Amino acid sequence: MLIAIDAMGGDFGPRVTVPAAIRALQDFPDLSILLTGDEALIKPLLSRCHPHLLKRISVQHSVIAVAMHDNPKHVLRSQKGSSIHLAIQAVAERRAEACVSAGNTGALAVIARYLLKMYPGVSRPAICTMLPAQNGECLMLDLGANLACDAEDLYLFALMGSAMAEVMQHKQSPKVGLLNVGEEELKGTEVIQHAAAIMSQQSLVHYSGFVEGSDIFSGQVDVIVCDGISGNTALKTSEGVVRFLFQQIKQAFMQSWYSRLVSVLVRPVLKRLKRSLDPERYNGAVLLGLQGVVVKSHGAAESEGFYRAIVHAQRAVQANLCQKVGDKVRAKQ
């Protein structure tokens, strides 16, 4: 399997993406990687790589790196040779089976939509990620690609999220919740009310009603659907809370001589806890609805996180995710 990696994306570029790629090659003997980006920055990082791994890496040179604040449509029109563009193009031309980028999300979505095309009935990719939950995991979409959604969009997200939970997490008839400001039937906007009505009357997804932000981590449902603003807000808020809590824990253990003493003993337990909740572990959101696997890594991901995104892309290819999502969407029509 060949995965194309936009080596320039994210806050750290090749310094993070190249070591992650090398680690993935070490761990998965059937994997090959195409790195797109500035050879002058990438090649030195490959110098320490074992020759037998080097054989499975190729580099496609590009000096155009898309910035985080670049306008996606402008990028599509005028930066055709960018590292993001080349990585997606490799998938479009079937040279690669998936692509991974930590770059500008909007540009990634716009270029992927243009080069890979959507499945009929889907207008824009939906960003879907896995979040930790009590007794398992929960998928959530959309996380920011679709800011304004109508009821049909939300139903589409439910279909695509269900397909992903089925093939990637082996859940039979995954439960889908619709994010709302309350669980009572009357709550929510017209769009949410309409989406609930649509989902209550179909049989392609196992719709289980409204959920609230607090249910994301409770394990009550397997998939949560919402518009991109709510999803993005929920995702980033939860990142913020985790960071804040660990700061508070650290401070709590510095407050007295007793707590400082205990903190030495407790360190291994907290370290394990932190590792199990580390956002890096859950890094790698899939752009669903595209006719090809595109995985978005968090821009701030370190090497561990970017490695997870590569593994995620690989698993999506193995599970034939895109095809299954396309089938589910087609069944609706």
Add this chain to the structure above:
Amino acid sequence: MLIAIDAMGGDFGPRVTVPAAIRALQDFPDLSILLTGDEALIKPLLSRCHPHLLKRISVQHSVIAVAMHDNPKHVLRSQKGSSIHLAIQAVAERRAEACVSAGNTGALAVIARYLLKMYPGVSRPAICTMLPAQNGECLMLDLGANLACDAEDLYLFALMGSAMAEVMQHKQSPKVGLLNVGEEELKGTEVIQHAAAIMSQQSLVHYSGFVEGSDIFSGQVDVIVCDGISGNTALKTSEGVVRFLFQQIKQAFMQSWYSRLVSVLVRPVLKRLKRSLDPERYNGAVLLGLQGVVVKSHGAAESEGFYRAIVHAQRAVQANLCQKVGDKVRAKQ
């Protein structure tokens, strides 16, 4: 000062509201309380109350308790004698200076708007709460009363939130952030873009640009404004994450004989931490824009939380919050 309390609201009704009211009377000698609700349920809970406190409690009987799923407009029309209605009416008739309820938020907002009226230029109350942040606190609004907002609404929230941060938290020129899906200038819906343009061109609030969900707890800004869906999602997500994290911490300390041993030593530190982050501590959201103080307690609040909401209402009266909010809104016109 007399505060009217809807004794029937919330998940637990008088069992929580009455003991919280008694505690508030104990702590604040200048406080009197009017409890609205079912005498048959309230009176027995007052039996253990010291006679000198009893003198400062009155009860206004009502057998109509609004349910959480009741339609707010229906409640306004046909349940005029409900405990929520009576509590707000006491404020409207200037018998009470504030009212506190843990009941149906929608009904509270609709009745309060009808009986107390809004300040000119504000169409609906905005729900505003204080959240813990690194080095202090952050105010956030709206949290669910205004699901669809236009740019002017968001600007109004900025004005009202600023006024609250000034008088309740004594912040001079509080920094206001506009919640968005990214910090880059191009990001967001047309409404958010328009709101940013308005706020960049005025001088009544100290607008400091876009913030993301992760910034709520970072202490970067003093006030965060957003529509009710995003705000509600962020608030409930953060509650869910905190609950989830404490479950995970508990599990982490149960995993081995070593961690179980350590957990005994660490208990006092974690207990203190939990207390400092307890949502109950931050309970009590103010409905801003009304010509009267109305505080909404979390429906699931226990006695400690409801007590905090009463204290919050008292502080809002002392700070002359409503008037200050009205002045700020008027200055815009």
